[in-house]
Amino acid sequence: MGQSSGVWGRGPSADYEQLAERFRPAFRLIQAGALERELNRKLLHEEIRLLKEQRFGAMRIPVEEGGFGASIPELFQLLIELSEADSNVTQALRIHFGFVERVLRLPDGDRKRRWLRRIADGAIVGNALTETGGAQVGRYETKLASQGERLRVSGTKFYSTGTLYADWIIVGAEREDGDIVTALVPSTASGVEIADDWEGFGQTLTGSGTTIFRETPVDPDEVYARDTYPAYAAAFAQLVHLSTLAGIGRAAAGDAATAIAERRRTYSHAAAGRSSEDPQVLQIAGRVHSQAYAAGAVVQKAAEAVQRACDAQDAEDAAFADRSSVEAEIEAAQAQTVVARLVLEAASALFDALGASATIRSKALDRYWRNARTIASHNPLIYKERIVGDYAVNGTRPAFAWQTGIGAPVHSDQTTGDGDARPGPPSSSQGFA
Template sequence: MTATTTDVRLPGTGLPAGLAAVRAHLAPVLATVAERARERERTRELPAEEVRLLAAAGFGAVRLPVADGGAGLTVRELAELLVDLGRADANQPQLWRNHVAFVEDRLWHRDAPGAERWLARVAAGDVVGGAWSQKAPAPGEEAVATRVDDTADPATVTGTKYYSTGSIYADWITVTGKDTADRDVLVVVDAHDPRVALHDDWDGIGQRLTGSGTTLLDAVPVAPDGLYADGGRSPHQEIVFQLVLLTSLAGVAAAARDDATAAVRRRVRNYPQGLAAAPREDAIVQGVVGRVAAHAAAARAVVLAAADAIDAGLERLAADPAAADVRTDEAGRVPVTPEPLRDAAVATWEAQLVAADAALRAGTELFDALGSSAVERGTQFDRHWRNARTLTSHNPLPYKAALVGDWYLNGTDPFPWARRHAAP
C-alpha cells in the first residue's frame, strides 16, 4: 500500500504529460506485461507485480490534470492506452476498471470534501478496486445484504460481495451497500484492513486473472472522506465502465492478430493443398490473417469513436453543468442519461456490438491460418476467444442492441437501467 488514510504527501510517479510521452514512458512496463501474460495465463498466476509496475509508473493517474500529478489525457487517449494494455494482457484493462471509474467520479466531484485527498493518492500510485455485486434474494429484487453502519464513528461496512474485479490488487476498495436509513451508499475501505478478506475464487473460462473473486467485509471501518450518500458517481460513470470492457475486447482482437501473424511467419510447412510452399506466401493464409487484422482494426476504431463521443459529451457538460443534474424521469422514478451524454451512450453501446463480434471472430478465425499445433495448450491461442466470450457475457448483446434500436426508433433514453423490471 502506497498511502495511508492520513498521509498522502508522497512522491509522485514522475508521469509525463501528453499521450506520446506517456506511451514512451509506459513502453517498458507494457513490454513486461506482454512478456509474462502467456505464462501467467497458463499457470493462473495473478499479475500482482505487473499491476504494481503500472501503478508505480503512473498508469492509474493518466487522467489527472498535469497540475495534480497526472498526464492530462482525454478519455480517448486513456482508451488508446487501455487498448495497448489489453493487447499486452486482456485481463489488465478490466482489473483497472473500478479504478478508472473512481478517478472519473472524483474528478467530476473534485470540489466535494476529501476529493483532493483521493486525487493525491491516485497521483502517488494508489490503486482502487471495487466490490459491488452480490446475490439477489429473489428474481427482480435488488440485493441489499451489505450494510453500512453510519451511526458508528467511523462508519463500518459488513457484507459479502462477488465479482470484486481488481480488488485483490488494490490499496482501496469501493463498496456499495445500504445505510441505517436503508439508503444506497458507496463507501471506500482500506484493502489491507485485517477485517477485509479477498478470495481469488473467480472460476470463469476467460479473464481468469482479473481478481474477480469474493470479498468478505466484517465491520470494516470506512476511510475518512470515504462515504458517499448519493453514490458519489459522475454522470458518465456507466458509460466509462462499459468503455473499459470494450478496450479489453479491442485488445483481444489485436493480440489475436499479433499471434496469428507471428505464428504464420514461424511456420515452414504448408498444407498439401496450399497455394505456396511457405504459408506466409499462400494467398489463402494471407486472406485469413487479413480478416483477423480487419477485425482488430474495426474493434479499435469503434472503441476510439465511442471515447471521442464521451469527450464531446463531457465538453458539453462542462459548458452546461446543470444538465448533469437531471438524473430521473419526469415522475422521479428511473435514472436517465443526461442529454449531453446520450450520443456517447449510444456510441458506446454500438461499439459493444461491433467490438464483441470482432474480437470473437478474431479469436476463432486465426486458427484457419494455422495447423493442428495451434490448438496445443502451450500456445494459449484459445485465450483470445475465451477472454472475448467472457467479456461479452458481462452485457448480453441482444439487450444492448435493443437499447440502440429503441433509441433510433423511439428516442428512448439509452440508459441501460432505465427499464429495469421489478420483482413480481
C-alpha cells in the same frame, strides 16, 4: 506483436505518442510474461506494481495535481495497448479508472484533494459492488450500519475485479434508511477477506472473486451518495471493456501473423508450399488484422462521444449536457454490439489459418477467444441492441446503469424534483465505481 507493429492508425492527439512511449517499455515487459502467467496461473501482483510505480493509474489526473492530464480518448487508446500486452491487467484496473472519473467530478474540497493526491501517489482502487445473493434489483444485501459514532459495513460480494491488487476497495452498500451508497475502505482494513476464487474460463487473472466484509470500519467521510457519479459513468465503464476487447483483437492478430510467418508444415491440398505464401491463409491473416483495426477505430469514435459528455457537464445548458450523456450512452452501446463480434470472430478465425497444431495448450492461443467471450458477456449484447433500436426508432431514453438482482427490472434514471430526468449510477452491478 507479430511481424509488424500493425497499421492501427494515428493516436487520438498530437501528444499521444510522447505520452504512450512513457509506458510502452512497461507494456512490453507485461506482454513478455503473459503466456507464462496464463499457463501457470500466476497472478498480476508484479505487473500491477510496475504500473503503480509509473503512476499509470493517475493518467486522467491533471498535471498540476501530479498526474498526466490525459484525455478520455488518450486513456482508452493506452488501454488498448495495455490490453494487447495482457487483457487481464486492463480489466483489473477497470473500476480504478471509473473511480478516478468520479473523483474528478467531485466539488473542490478536502475530499477531492485527498483522493487526487492518493491517486497521483499511485494508489489503486478495486471493487466490491456486485452481489450474487438474494438482493432485489437495485438493492444490496451488504449493509452500512451505525455503531455509536462509528460506521461498519458487512456483506459478501462477487466479481470483485482488481481487488486482489488494490490499496482501496469501493463497496456498494445499503444504509439503515434504505439509501444506496458506496464506501471506500482500505484493502487491509479489519474484517476484509479477499478470496481468489474466480472460476470463469477467461480473464482468469483479474481477481474477480469473492470479497467478504465483517463489520469493517468505514470513515464517514469516505461514504459517497449516488449523486457523485458522473452522467457519463456507464458509457465510460463500457468503453473500458471495449478497449480490452480491441487489445485482445490486436494480440490475436499479432500472434496469428507471427505463427503464419514461422510455419513450415503445410497440407497436400494447400495453395502454396508455405503458409506465408498461401493466398488463402494470408486472406485470413488480413481479415483478423482488419477486424482488430476496425474494433480499435470504433472504440476511439465512441471515446470521443464520452469526452464530449464529460466536457458538457460543465456547460450552463443543462439540456445540452443531458443530451451529450444520452448520445455517449447510445454510441457506447452501438460500439459494444459491433466490437464484441469483430473480436470474437477474429479470435476464432486465426485457427483456420494455423490448423490443429494451434490448439496445443502450451501455445494458449485459445485464451484470446476465452478472454473475449468473457468480456463480451458483461452487460448482455441483446439488451444493448434493443436499447439502440428503441432509441433509433422511438427516441427512447437509454438506461444509464447496469443492475443485477432478483425481481422486476428497475428504470435506472433518477428524476429530480422538477421532473427532469437525469442519468443515475449503477447499483448492484459490474458497472461504474
